[in-house]
Amino acid sequence: MNPMKKIPQKTIERLSLYRRLLSRELSNDRDYIFSHQLAALAHFSSAQIRRDLMEIDHMGNPNKGYNVAHLISEISLLLGTSKVKNVGIVGVGNLGRALLSYFVGRREDLPIVASFDQDSNVVGRHISGCPCHSVNEIKDVIKEKNIQIVIMAIPLSEVQGVTDECVEAGIKSFINFTHLPLKVPESVFVENIDITLVVEKSAYFAE
């Protein structure tokens, strides 16, 4: 696969889904799968699947389809699952705790190694086995623990200040659950998940 080729964001997302679906198929002892079968699992079109697999130069066989194990390993190679990337989470309110309890121990390659809050009642404690630091120490802890991805789950308005500190400490990727758009340099990735906006959009499209 050509390492120079830049793969679209949407494709990355779908590949990630394919891998999960394929893993389930593999554990059901399926060795080969056709594009239309994977399409049925993901609820996409088979053309979409083939186009996505083209991006990673994966070769299938018109008779048997795609080799499941092989496909999984190629997607994993692309998504870089072999390299561990440490995750930090800012805010251990309801949402932060829900994310922690879901994530901790689930993915070895994406461990949540630290949480941050400014409430002195939680700082110093462990939540779902994850140590909680003061948000004031975030820069140092990011460097110490080599954190590369930060999840923002604080309801506060000083999100931008914390974001700036993270960027200064070298963070290149954020997942933003707050209701404020984050200002970051061009090269930094931000995925916004603004639940209020999602509900409003859903309301709009509920006819």
Next chain:
Amino acid sequence: MNPMKKIPQKTIERLSLYRRLLSRELSNDRDYIFSHQLAALAHFSSAQIRRDLMEIDHMGNPNKGYNVAHLISEISLLLGTSKVKNVGIVGVGNLGRALLSYFVGRREDLPIVASFDQDSNVVGRHISGCPCHSVNEIKDVIKEKNIQIVIMAIPLSEVQGVTDECVEAGIKSFINFTHLPLKVPESVFVENIDITLVVEKSAYFAE
């Protein structure tokens, strides 16, 4: 505004954000705003802002910019905030509770009127003031309480069965936090928020 014109999904999302940002400006006594000023708040380009406002046929003034109050009311007209749409949530585990505690009482036009679970320890109780029903009764409750939007927050594999019942009961819009793609008819809207996929994507783009 031409009611026939179909507005792109992305634009709806951004308009929803603009409204929130504008409301804050309005409460800071700002009467008019230029596209580049709103752009600075949302971290978009001013061309993007103007293009979006074109969709709702909003007219600005080259000298003063856009009238904030007027703009808010036009966006609200489009997003239909005047009509109440009832929301139901399936699953009151960590995530479900986090969403409930965040949402209950926050939006009068989008009230969470019921929650559903299959754990008999929570069925019959109230969580954040919201009654929890057995998931077996979902069809009846949707009709009784006129629920129009369903949030899926169960970690279970029978999500599809519940989805089917919701569709049969007339649900036209889902927000899916589970890790399974939902199979729904063409006309039904689904917004997928799969946190594992989001983290994987963020990891990929963390350089």
Next chain:
DNA sequence: TTGTGTGAATTAGTTCACAGCA
């Protein structure tokens, strides 16, 4: 001037449709 409104151009994402292979 300065900022709006918008055609035109560009870029991103998806679907079509079919040659060619096993």
Next chain:
DNA sequence: TGCTGTGAACTAATTCACACAA
């Protein structure tokens, strides 16, 4: 035959660039 791989067509989304208004 039935599926893959892929150019070509299409559709969606964004950005450019500029006439025009106040």
